[in-house]
Amino acid sequence: MLTHFEHFLATVPLAAAPPGFTGLTIRAVDFAETRLEEYDLRGYVTTPAEIVNLAKEHLESDVSYEVAARWDLWIRDKESAKWKIQPERMDIFCYGPDYDGGVYAESGHFMADLGFEHVFTGHAGLLAPENERVAEPQHPEEARFMMWMSQPQNLREYQEKTRENILKLMGWMRAVEEALPVERFRLWSEGEENFEARLDQILAVR
Amino acid sequence: MKRGSIKFWLCASLVAAAAASIAARSGARIPPRAASQTANVRHVNETLLAGLRPGRDTLGVAEKRFKVKNFSEEPNSSSKEWRDDCSGRSIRLEVDAKSVIQSVTLTTLGHQEGKCTDRRPDFLDPRYWLTGLGLRMGDSQDRVVGLYGEPNSSGPASKNGQELDLMYYQFDWAGDAVPQVMEILCARDTGRVVEITLAFPSL
Numbered sequence: 517m518l519t520h521f522e523h524f525l526a527t528v529p530l531a532a533a534p535p536g537f538t539g540l541t542i543r544a545v546d547f548a549e550t551r552l553e554e555y556d557l558r559g560y561v562t563t564p565a566e567i568v569n570l571a572k573e574h575l576e577s578d579v580s581y582e583v584a585a586r587w588d589l590w591i592r593d594k595e596s597a598k599w600k601i602q603p604e605r606m607d608i609f610c611y612g613p614d615y616d617g618g619v620y621a622e623s624g625h626f627m628a629d630l631g632f633e634h635v636f637t638g639h640a641g642l643l644a645p646e647n648e649r650v651a652e653p654q655h656p657e658e659a660r661f662m663m664w665m666s667q668p669q670n671l672r673e674y675q676e677k678t679r680e681n682i683l684k685l686m687g688w689m690r691a692v693e694e695a696l697p698v699e700r701f702r703l704w705s706e707g708e709e710n711f712e713a714r715l716d717q718i719l720a721v722r
Numbered sequence: 723m724k725r726g727s728i729k730f731w732l733c734a735s736l737v738a739a740a741a742a743s744i745a746a747r748s749g750a751r752i753p754p755r756a757a758s759q760t761a762n763v764r765h766v767n768e769t770l771l772a773g774l775r776p777g778r779d780t781l782g783v784a785e786k787r788f789k790v791k792n793f794s795e796e797p798n799s800s801s802k803e804w805r806d807d808c809s810g811r812s813i814r815l816e817v818d819a820k821s822v823i824q825s826v827t828l829t830t831l832g833h834q835e836g837k838c839t840d841r842r843p844d845f846l847d848p849r850y851w852l853t854g855l856g857l858r859m860g861d862s863q864d865r866v867v868g869l870y871g872e873p874n875s876s877g878p879a880s881k882n883g884q885e886l887d888l889m890y891y892q893f894d895w896a897g898d899a900v901p902q903v904m905e906i907l908c909a910r911d912t913g914r915v916v917e918i919t920l921a922f923p924s925l
Contacts, residue, residue: 520732545914548809549830549860550851576862578912624729633726689728697733705726 517625518568520696521581521610524626525564527691529684531586531603537562538605539584542574546616552579571610578614582607589635589684590677594657597664599677604631624702626692633705636685636715638678642671643718675721682715766870767893768904768920770854771826772813776901777922781821788813788845800824804845808838813845816921825921830859831882831907853904853918861915863889863908870904878910881917885910 530536540555552574557567571581586603593600607629611620630636637643640651640658642665653659665671692698705711769775774784781802785793788804795802805812810832816825828851852858855869866889867873873889880886889906900922907917 524730544860544862545909545912549914550848550858552858552860554848578914620731625732626730628728630726630728633724636726685728692730696730699731699733701728701730703726703728705724707724708726711726 517610517612518571518575518581521571521626522564522568523695524610524692525567525583525608527688527695528585528606528608529587529688529691531588533603534561535559535586537564537567537583537585539582540567540570541582541584542571543580543582543615544574544576545578546619557584577612579612580615581610583610584608587684589631589681591635592674592677599673604635606630630685633707633711636678636682637705637708637711637718638674643675643678643721644714675718679719682719685715766855767896767900768853768855768870768891769900771918771920772828772850772852774815774823774826776823776825776920777899779823781815781817781823784813784815784823787850789843792843792845804843805832806843806846807833807835809846810834811846813850824923825919827917827919828859829907829917831884831917833882853920857906857915857918859915859918863887863913863915866906866908866915873906879907881907884916886916887913 525537528536535558538556538558540553540557541551542553543549543551553570555570567583585606585608587606588601589604590599591602591604592598609623609627609629611623611625611627613620639661640653642662653662665674689701692701703712703715708714772784773787784802792804792806793802794805800816800818802815802817803812809830811828811830812832814827814829815823818824848858853869857866857869870891874892875890877888878886879888886907887910889908891904891906892902893900893904894902901920902923903919903921905917905919905921906915908914909916
C-alpha cells in the first residue's frame, strides 16, 4: 500500500514555492486514538519517498497516514478584490485496510480533502447555468461580493479563475489514474448533491 | 464554508496483495503469555507518565499542568481524576497524605457518555499522553516490547466489558527511589495500548 501511496504523492501538483508537503500524521486503529507520530515538515523540502520512509516505521494494516500539502490555486483577495495564485492546504489520507473498521470502503484507499468547495464551484450558484437560481446573500460581505460579481467582466473573470482551478483538479485526477491501478474515484462535497456534475457544468459554460 | 474531497479506490486484488505484504513484514502480534513468565526481561525502567514522576511530583504539579476543568475528586479520597466524558479518556492519580503522586493512570477505557464540545480539554493534549520513553495510546504490543523488553508477566484481563491483554513490568531492580511497577493494557482484538499505569509503590 505504501508503494502505491508514494506513487500517489508523486502525482500531487504541489505549490511552486516550497515546501510542498508540510506534515505527516500517523494514526492507528481509528480516529479516536491519539496519533502515533506527527512530523512537522515545514522546514524541509520532502519527497514522496522520504515521507513513505517515515511512514514505514508504522507499517501495519490498521494504520492511516495523513499528509498535509500545499497546492497553488486561484483565490480572490477580499481586500484588494484581485485574483492571485496562492498556496492552499490540501490533506491527503491513506487508509490501511483494517483502519477504523475498514473505513477505506467508504472513504477510499486514498482521499484528498481539497479545501473549500467554492474554490471549484463558485459562491452562491453564481457560476451555475443561467436557468438555475442564484442564492440570496446571507451576510453583508457576501452582498458586497454579489454586487461586485454583478459586473459582467468581474463574473467572467470569476468564471475563468474557477475554471482554471477545476482544470488543475481534473489534471491531477488524470495523473493519478495514469500512475495507479485506480478502480474508481468519487468527487464529493458537503454542499453539492453531485460535485462532479457541478464541475462539469462550470467547465461547459462559455 | 463547505468542503470538497476526492476519493480513490485501488483495484481490489492489488490491495489484497499489499495487505498480505504488510502482514508478512510486520510479523504476527505477540501471543498472550502465561502469567508469571520471567524469561528474557530487558532492563529498561520507566519513571515518567503524562509528564509526571510518581514518587516525586505532587498533585500541585498536575493541577498546574492539566488545569481545573474536567477535574474531579471524591471527598476524603486519595484518587484524583481528569475525565473527558466525550472520549472516555481520563488521567487518574493516586496521591499520599502529603499529596505526593503515588501512581498515574492514562486510560481510554472510560464510558463515553458526555456531550462533546469543540474545545479539547487541556489534559488531553497529546504531549501528556505518553511515557518518558515515548509509548503512546494506540501503539502496538510490538512497540511496547521494543521499548521495555518482554514483560515480567502477562495474561488476559478485562475492564468495562472489554477483553484485554495485561503486560506487567517490575522495576524494583532499579532501586526503591523510582517507580516500581508499570502495567500496560492492550485491547485483545487490535493488540493496541489502551491503558498505562505507572506506580511508585507496588500495585
